[in-house]
Amino acid sequence: MKPDVQTVWGWLDKVPDPEIPVISVVDLGIIRDVIWDGDTLEVAITPTYSGCPATSIINLDVETALRDHGVDKIRLKMQLSPPWTTDWLSAKGAAKLESYGIAPPSPAGGPSHCPRCRSSDLQKVSQFGSTPCKAHWRCLSCLEPFDYFKCI
Amino acid sequence: MPQDALFQTLLRLGDNTLVLGHRVSEWCGKAPVLEEDIALANTALDLIGQTQMWLGYAAEVESAGRSADDLAMLRDVWDFRNILMVERPNGDFGHTIMRQFLFDAWHRPLLAALAQSNDHRIAEIAAKAVKEATYHLERSAETVIALGDGTEQSHARMQDALTLLWPYVGEMFESDEVDAQMAATGVVPAPETLKDSWMQTVRATLIEATLAIPEDEFAHKGGRTGVRHTEHLGHMLTQMQWLQRAYPGANW
Numbered sequence: 001m002k003p004d005v006q007t008v009w010g011w012l013d014k015v016p017d018p019e020i021p022v023i024s025v026v027d028l029g030i031i032r033d034v035i036w037d038g039d040t041l042e043v044a045i046t047p048t049y050s051g052c053p054a055t056s057i058i059n060l061d062v063e064t065a066l067r068d069h070g071v072d073k074i075r076l077k078m079q080l081s082p083p084w085t086t087d088w089l090s091a092k093g094a095a096k097l098e099s100y101g102i103a104p105p106s107p108a109g110g111p112s113h114c115p116r117c118r119s120s121d122l123q124k125v126s127q128f129g130s131t132p133c134k135a136h137w138r139c140l141s142c143l144e145p146f147d148y149f150k151c152i
Numbered sequence: 153m154p155q156d157a158l159f160q161t162l163l164r165l166g167d168n169t170l171v172l173g174h175r176v177s178e179w180c181g182k183a184p185v186l187e188e189d190i191a192l193a194n195t196a197l198d199l200i201g202q203t204q205m206w207l208g209y210a211a212e213v214e215s216a217g218r219s220a221d222d223l224a225m226l227r228d229v230w231d232f233r234n235i236l237m238v239e240r241p242n243g244d245f246g247h248t249i250m251r252q253f254l255f256d257a258w259h260r261p262l263l264a265a266l267a268q269s270n271d272h273r274i275a276e277i278a279a280k281a282v283k284e285a286t287y288h289l290e291r292s293a294e295t296v297i298a299l300g301d302g303t304e305q306s307h308a309r310m311q312d313a314l315t316l317l318w319p320y321v322g323e324m325f326e327s328d329e330v331d332a333q334m335a336a337t338g339v340v341p342a343p344e345t346l347k348d349s350w351m352q353t354v355r356a357t358l359i360e361a362t363l364a365i366p367e368d369e370f371a372h373k374g375g376r377t378g379v380r381h382t383e384h385l386g387h388m389l390t391q392m393q394w395l396q397r398a399y400p401g402a403n404w
Contacts, residue, residue, distance in 0.1 A: 045255060050280060051201025080205070080275040126187035127291045128194040136187060152283045 003069070005034045008041065015065045018057045019131050022100040025058055029088025030043035032079050041066065041074040044082045049132035086151050097149060103137065105151035115146055157333045159213045160233060160269070161340055163223070164376050165266075166206030167234035170224055172255060172383070173199030174392050175242055184245050195252070198284040205277045225396045229386045232377065234377040237320035239385040245315065246299055246306065250313035253296045254287035257353040258324045261346050263331020293357045300361025311363055312339035324350070 011109030012034070013026040021023035025031055025045075033044035043062060047055045059076050066074050086105035089097075113120045119141030126136040134147040160331040177196035183189035207220035218226075232239075238255060242248045263285050266278035327343045328337075335342040358365055374380030394403055 046234075049198060049201060050205060050284060051199070053197070053198035080220070080280050083276075083280040126191055128187075128191040130190070132194050132197055136190070150238075150287070152285070 002036060002039070002070075005036065008034050008043075008066070008069075008071075011065055011069050012043070012062065015058075015061050018054045018061065020097070020100070020102065022096050023093040025062065027090045027093030027096065028086060029086075029090065029093075030058070031062075033077075037075070040075050041071050042075045042077055044077045044079040048077045049083050052132050054131075084152075086149065089149070101146055102134065103146060103148040105149045107151060109151060110149045111137055111139075111146075114142060114144070116144050117142040154333065154337075155213060157211055157330045158339065159329045161235070161334050162206050162213060162274075163233040164219075166203050166210055166223070167232050168238055168255075168259075169206065170203040170251075171232065171234040171388070173197075173203060174263070174388065175238065175240075176252070178242055179248065180244075188245070192248075195288055195291075198281075198288070202277070202284070209273050209277065218369060225393050229381050229389060230378055232375070232385060233235035233378055233387075234375050235320070235323045236372050236382055238325065239319060239375065239382055239388060239404045240317070240320065241384055242307060242315075245310040247313040247316065249292055249295045249299065250310060251317055252288065253292035253357065254317055254321055256292045256355065257357070258321075258346060258350045260285040260289045261349040262341070265341035265346070269340065274339065289353070292301040293353070296357055296363075297361045300358070300363045307362065310361065314358070314363055315366055317391060318366040318368065319372050321371050322369065323373045323375060326371070326373055326376065329379060356378035 009026065009031075011023045012031050015025045017023050017025055017028050020028075028048070030048060032045065032046050033042070035042050043066075045055075045059065045062065061147050063074055063076060083098045089105060097104045098115050101115050103113070106112050110124065111122060114122060117139060119139055121140040121142055123138050124135065125138050125145065128134075129136040129147050133150055135150050136145065137148045138145045176192050176199065176399045179189065179192040180196070181189065183192050203224065204220050207223045211218050211220055211223055237251060240251065242251075260282065263278045263282035267282055269275040269276055269278065296310065300310040301307070302310075325343045325347045331340065331343055334340040355365065372382075375382075390397070
């Protein structure tokens with residue numbers, strides 16, 4: 001029995017991103033397509049950053065989740081184009097990031113406010129952070145450092 | 153022959169990012185401050201990621217049963233096609249950042265042009281990589297300005313780095329029959345067409361950094377053709393390829 005693709009999307013929305021487990025791989029916008037090719041389930045995944053070390057773990061986690069739901073024939077396709085953009089981060093994902101303490105991407109090129117105290121008195125510490133997708137900022141009101149999800 | 157020219161072109165792209173990525177990764181754990189350590193490691197990671205895509209495609213084009221890993225870890229100096237500038241030892245932090253800036257200012261317009269390539273795969277990889285290169289350029293240009301227009305000591309070191317690196321920039325705009333062939337079919341831009349955009353970025357940044365642009369046009373070359381690498385690449389490979397050299401075929 002083949003589950004419909006909407007059901008599969010629902011399963012994948014329960015697969016956490018390995019580095020930011022508060023959001024799912026669907027929230028992150030890296031699952032680009034789910035289709036049935038005959039009796040094989042094909043999932044197209046796009047990397048966030050070229051060298052993101054989480055990519056292979058994500059593939060493994062997606063495959064494991066699908067197998068746990070009884071899908072045996074799985075094909076994971078790496079899809080480069082169009083390249084991933086933070087515009088694909090879901091609204092649900094952005095809200096979860098913020099409550100987790102990571103400022104969500106903002107087109108202004110920096111966080112709009114501190115995810116803890118909501119102050120807008122902020123300072124960039126470094127353009128890079130603990131993962132390729134984040135930068136390091138500091139709030140000058142509550143003095144807490146925080147991660148900002150870079151906008152690309 | 154067209155396939156061989158495409159293979160050479162992909163090696164040039166992939167070897168630049170591989171060798172520079174490895175050099176930059178050498179800072180991991182010993183950069184002057186933690187934030188810079190993280191930034192350098194992230195930059196290296198992006199470059200190595202791009203390498204996987206370029207050399208992965210190169211291996212497919214070659215169709216000799218080699219993988220991206222084989223190309224990276226099992227070739228010796230004379231088979232590398234990177235420009236000489238990226239194989240230079242890191243020197244001090246200022247030298248590393250200046251080299252990164254001179255490279256990024258070229259890499260970004262190169263990738264932007266490659267994103268329009270007639271070769272679909274090249275266009276896809278470049279469209280992905282150009283986002284990362286844009287970010288790298290933003291940071292390296294800012295840091296060059298901060299250090300150049302910084303203290304007497306940081307200014308002097310940046311000027312020294314620029315003087316030392318300047319004879320290596322010309323190779324980015326060199327071309328040979330491989331480039332001519334690939335440019336004629338719209339696969340890559342002719343190298344010299346990138347010079348104006350590069351010079352504009354470099355001039356604007358270096359002026360703001362209060363650094364003097366050297367006037368000498370002499371250019372070391374031989375890296376991208378593989379004719380003559382510097383002695384440094386071989387030393388670097390003994391580190392980068394150590395595992396495969398000590399334990400051939402090791403896998404995990």
